[in-house]
Structures are given as C-alpha cells and as structure tokens.
Amino acid sequence: MFQEVPSVSFAEGLPKRPTIKQAADHHGLSEKTIRRYIAEGRLVAYRVGKRSIRVDRESLIRLATPLGGAA
Structure with missing residues (x-):
C-alpha cells in the first residue's frame, strides 16, 4: 500500500555526482x-x-526505489 523509500544508508558514501564506474559499482x-x-x-x-x-545521485536513488506493490 505504501511505497518504500530507500534508506539514507543506500546512498551513503556515494558522491553527489558519481562517475559511471562508481554508479555501476554501487548498483x-x-x-x-x-x-x-x-x-x-x-x-x-x-x-x-x-x-x-557524472551521474546525478538523486536519479540513482530513484532507480533503486521500488514501484507498485509487492507480489
């Protein structure tokens, strides 16, 4: 019913504008x-x-945010 938001710890240690390699490794x-x-x-x-x-950190966080309900 409620959309889960990734915790702050998900982005912990990730620069504001990571390189493509940093973004790939993180995900x-x-x-x-x-x-x-x-x-x-x-x-x-x-x-x-x-x-x-450089990749936008906020868009990486949105990429990891689950959509819809759980099955």
Whole structure:
C-alpha cells in the first residue's frame, strides 16, 4: 500500500555526482548498463569537461526505489 523509500544508508558514501564506474559499482551493474540507462533517460547525467560523465545521485536513488506493490 505504501511505497518504500530507500534508506539514507543506500546512498551513503556515494558522491553527489558519481562517475559511471562508481554508479555501476554501487548498483551492482555494468558500466554499459549505466550508459544505456543514461541514453534511455532513466538516469540523469552531466558531461564535465570533454571526457568525464557524472551521474546525478538523486536519479540513482530513484532507480533503486521500488514501484507498485509487492507480489
């Protein structure tokens, strides 16, 4: 009935704008998957300089938030 919100500890230790590698390691996903989520619009990311891409921490938290009810 109520939507669970990830605890603060989920994002603990994660920088405000983690790299793709940091985001992938934190979620247990591959860097390729994180890049695909960015391309699909499932994650918000920012280009910093010519080569560096940083992922928005809040979008990572939303990615981990369960949707709907439990089965």
